[in-house]
Amino acid sequence: MSIVQVSNLRKSFGDLDVLKNITFEIEKNQVVAVIGPSGSGKSTMLRSLIHLEQIDGGSVSVGGQDLVKEGVYANHQELKRITSKMGMVFQHFNLFPHLTVKENLELAPKYVKGEQGDQIAQRSTELLKKVGLSDKANVYPSKLSGGQKQRVAIARALMMNPEIMLFDEPTSALDPELTGEVLQVIKQLAAEQITMIIVTHEMGFAKEVADKILFMDQGEITESGTPEEIFMNPKSERTKAFINYVLK
Amino acid sequence: MMSMDYLFTITIPMLEGAKMTILLFLIAVIASIPLGFVITLMVKSAIKPVAWLANFYIYIMRGTPLLLQLLLFCFGLPMLPLIGEYLVLDRFVAACLAFILNYAAYFAEIFRGGLLAIDKGQYEAAQVLGFSRWQTMRKIIIPQMFRVALPAVSNESITLVKDTALLYAVAVPELLHFAQTAVNRDFTIIPFFVAGIIYLLMTLILTWVFKQLERRLKFE
Ligand SMILES: Nc1ncnc2c1ncn2[C@@H]1O[C@H](COP(=O)(O)OP(=O)(O)O)[C@@H](O)[C@H]1O
Ligand SMILES: [Mg+2]
Numbered sequence A: 001m002s003i004v005q006v007s008n009l010r011k012s013f014g015d016l017d018v019l020k021n022i023t024f025e026i027e028k029n030q031v032v033a034v035i036g037p038s039g040s041g042k043s044t045m046l047r048s049l050i051h052l053e054q055i056d057g058g059s060v061s062v063g064g065q066d067l068v069k070e071g072v073y074a075n076h077q078e079l080k081r082i083t084s085k086m087g088m089v090f091q092h093f094n095l096f097p098h099l100t101v102k103e104n105l106e107l108a109p110k111y112v113k114g115e116q117g118d119q120i121a122q123r124s125t126e127l128l129k130k131v132g133l134s135d136k137a138n139v140y141p142s143k144l145s146g147g148q149k150q151r152v153a154i155a156r157a158l159m160m161n162p163e164i165m166l167f168d169e170p171t172s173a174l175d176p177e178l179t180g181e182v183l184q185v186i187k188q189l190a191a192e193q194i195t196m197i198i199v200t201h202e203m204g205f206a207k208e209v210a211d212k213i214l215f216m217d218q219g220e221i222t223e224s225g226t227p228e229e230i231f232m233n234p235k236s237e238r239t240k241a242f243i244n245y246v247l248k
Numbered sequence B: 001m002m003s004m005d006y007l008f009t010i011t012i013p014m015l016e017g018a019k020m021t022i023l024l025f026l027i028a029v030i031a032s033i034p035l036g037f038v039i040t041l042m043v044k045s046a047i048k049p050v051a052w053l054a055n056f057y058i059y060i061m062r063g064t065p066l067l068l069q070l071l072l073f074c075f076g077l078p079m080l081p082l083i084g085e086y087l088v089l090d091r092f093v094a095a096c097l098a099f100i101l102n103y104a105a106y107f108a109e110i111f112r113g114g115l116l117a118i119d120k121g122q123y124e125a126a127q128v129l130g131f132s133r134w135q136t137m138r139k140i141i142i143p144q145m146f147r148v149a150l151p152a153v154s155n156e157s158i159t160l161v162k163d164t165a166l167l168y169a170v171a172v173p174e175l176l177h178f179a180q181t182a183v184n185r186d187f188t189i190i191p192f193f194v195a196g197i198i199y200l201l202m203t204l205i206l207t208w209v210f211k212q213l214e215r216r217l218k219f220e
Helices: A042-049 A076-083 A101-111 A117-130 A146-158 A176-191 A203-209 A227-232 A237-247 B004-043 B048-063 B066-079 B091-116 B120-129 B133-170 B175-186 B190-216
Strands: A004-013 A016-026 A031-035 A057-062 A065-069 A086-089 A164-168 A195-199 A212-217 A220-225
Touching: A004 A042, A016 A042, A016 A220, A031 A042, A031 A203, A042 A057, A042 A164, A042 A195, A065 A076, A086 A146, A086 B120, A101 A117, A101 A146, A101 B133, A117 A146, A146 A164, A146 A176, A146 B120, A176 A195, A176 A203, A203 A227, A203 A237, A212 A227, A212 A237, A220 A227, A220 A237, A227 A237, B004 B048, B004 B091, B004 B133, B004 B175, B004 B190, B048 B091, B066 B091, B066 B133, B091 B133, B120 B133, B133 B175, B133 B190, B175 B190
Parallel strands: A031 A195, A031 A212, A086 A164, A164 A195
Antiparallel strands: A004 A016, A004 A057, A057 A065, A212 A220
16 A cells, blocks of 8 residues: 555645646655656645645545545644654755754654653664764754755654655755765665655656656646656656756 | 042942842843743734734833833822722832833844744744644744844843933932932032943943853854
């Protein structure tokens, strides 16, 4: 059974229909890359999955539980429980600037889950090692490079042991020479078979890491398939044009 | 007249008066900062009448002179029909109330500005990590808000030190009162200079304290 199921998702901002009729499924352990021109609704779609946006119609279920069913949301507690299965990484990191790296990682496990201090400390040490920032534990985010910040943000999300990780253009705010270190961490997660949905403009990365690609255009998923299908034999002219444009 | 002895004899009572100044300052700062924050939360409240009430409060307090409010609390309240007789407060107490209520409105505006400076990404990050609204405020938003607001709070506190001189108008014997008495009695402006120096010392210490606080909370 699919870990994420989205059907007929609709969302508008005022008069603007941003998501028109989004339907897709994601299997457990799949890595899905979402590509498409800017303004096509990729972020809004991703944010809808974790309830950062309120959708106007359709259904979203995560781990077999309905977040929204035909436009009707689950109750507050259910929402919390379902969204807690997901972790999210933002384009602009959104680290807590008043807390050190270690504190950024440990705040949620401590206050949201009420976990034990030593247990949390052990995990934060492990995760910082994993993202290659063991030496930055006691540093404030203002002292980190963009790439380091994003790696901290990834570790912070992983602290909550999510079943699914959502990434919204994790490297778009970075200088080109810093994207590699972040993509490397995400690749590592892919190798560990963590289910991920990644909105990205890094086509090479999408091709390499994704099991499935969704191409979005003007609020719709106009094409989906394996990287080979999308990159080698795009069916629609729009997809073809976009791929040609970004690969150029 | 300008002997050390003379300076000494006028400075002692002025320092006595400065005690009153400092006491008022401390009471006003300690009470109006938390009260101001509560008002900020009220302004931000989803319950509209609560927000209106808080905005109206800020409007009244900032839109009228502190001196008027001071006179009202010290002399006006007892004149109210029916309840007036229960509102005859000690004049210092009445003055403290006026200062607290007035400054709370200014601090509320400062904190509101501090909240506006916080990126919405902070709320979103908190939400996806599962923090409740209250945890988000307490652990993530408020600490950042205080940091952002600190320079303005510092500035407002310095204004408060100087505003304590308004006690003069309601005849509570503070620093300026003793200076004025000495000036009238001895026909010299020296006491005014001494008073000025004492105010400067107080604001100097305050500035230093806030600078330390700002350095502590640099998050670097
Ligand atoms: N909060 C919002 N209010 C109004 N319009 C929005 C809002 N967020 C996004 N939009 C609009 O929705 C469309 C899709 O945006 P977005 O999901 O960010 O696209 P993408 O991530 O693919 O670039 C854009 O036209 C954008 O201007
Ligand atoms: Mg986007």
